[in-house]
Amino acid sequence: MERLTGRTGGPPPLQTVDRALEILLSFSEHRTEWGVFELADEFGLNKSTSQRLLAALAVRGFLKSDPITRRYSLGPAMWQMASLWERGGGLARLAEQVLADLAERTGRTALFSVPDGFHVRCIAAVDGYGGPVRIHPLVGDLYPAHAGATSRAYFAFLDPHVRRNLLSGRPFARYSELTEVDEGALMELFDQTVRTGWASSDGEYDPTTRAVAAPVRIHSRPVGSLTILEPKVVRFDDDLTDHIETLLAAAEQLAALLTPQRPTPRRRSARTRSAVTPTP
Structure with missing residues (x-):
C-alpha cells in the first residue's frame, strides 16, 4: 500500500493525520459507513485521496471494508481503544x-x-x-x-x-x-x-x-x-x-x-465535481 506520509506532491503529514481523524469522527449512529465517492464528495477530497485514507485506516483496523459493497464501517481497533480508555x-x-x-x-x-x-x-x-x-x-x-x-x-x-x-x-x-x-x-x-x-x-x-x-x-x-x-x-x-x-x-x-468535535463537511462545488471524472 502506498504510504500516506513523505509522498512528493501529497498533503503534509499533519494534514493527512487530521483528515484521517476527521473521517473517524464523522461516524455516528446516523452515519455508520462511508463509500469512497461519498466521502470524497462530503469532505472535498479527490477520489484517490479518499480511497487511500479509507484503506490506510482499514489496514490498521480502525475501519473495516465490506468486500461486496466496498463500503467502510468502524473496525475492531476502535473497540480496543475505547476499552483501554474506559479501563483507565x-x-x-x-x-x-x-x-x-x-x-x-x-x-x-x-x-x-x-x-x-x-x-x-x-x-x-x-x-x-x-x-x-x-x-x-x-x-x-x-x-x-x-x-x-x-x-x-x-x-x-x-x-x-x-x-x-x-x-x-x-x-x-x-x-x-x-x-x-x-x-x-x-x-x-x-x-x-x-x-x-x-x-x-x-x-x-x-x-x-x-x-x-x-x-x-x-x-x-x-x-x-x-x-x-x-x-x-x-x-x-x-x-x-x-x-x-x-x-x-x-x-x-x-x-x-x-461531545466529540465533529468535522465540518467541505463539499466541493458543482463545477469542481464536474471537472473530476470518476474512476470505475
Whole structure:
C-alpha cells in the first residue's frame, strides 16, 4: 500500500493525520459507513485521496471494508481503544473535573451517573465540605428509574415512547413512604421534570438524603445525570435548590467535555465535481 506520509506532491503529514481523524469522527449512529465517492464528495477530497485514507485506516483496523459493497464501517481497533480508555477511568476521570468544582461551589456531594438498564449507575463522586452522605463509597451504586432525582433526571429526557416502553407494566419497589409506585403518577413526575429541566427528591429513595439532579445531554440526547446530594442531618447555610443554576451550568460543561468535535463537511462545488471524472 502506498504510504500516506513523505509522498512528493501529497498533503503534509499533519494534514493527512487530521483528515484521517476527521473521517473517524464523522461516524455516528446516523452515519455508520462511508463509500469512497461519498466521502470524497462530503469532505472535498479527490477520489484517490479518499480511497487511500479509507484503506490506510482499514489496514490498521480502525475501519473495516465490506468486500461486496466496498463500503467502510468502524473496525475492531476502535473497540480496543475505547476499552483501554474506559479501563483507565476515561469517563469518570473527565467527570471528576466538573464534580470537584461543583462540590466546592455548593458544599454538597456531587455525582455523575450513567444508564445501566432500568437503573443509572454512579461512576464518579466528589464530596463537598458537608462530608460524605454514606459510610461506603457512592461509586457503583445503582438508582432505580422510578425513585430519586438522580435517575429521574436521566429517564425523564428519553424519548417519551422509549421511556414508556421501558417502564410500562414494570413493578416498582417502594423504598420509603415517599416513593411513587403508581405508573401514571410517575409519568407525570417525568413530564414535570422535562418542563423544569431538573429533578428533585427528598427521601423518596434514601430517607436520609435529599438531592437535585440535571440531565447531561449530547445533541439533546441524555447520556447520564449530574446530581448534588446532601444528608438531612447536616445543616447548611443555604437551601439545596439555591444551586440549581450552578448545577445546570455544570451539566452543560460536562456535556461539552463529552461531545466529540465533529468535522465540518467541505463539499466541493458543482463545477469542481464536474471537472473530476470518476474512476470505475
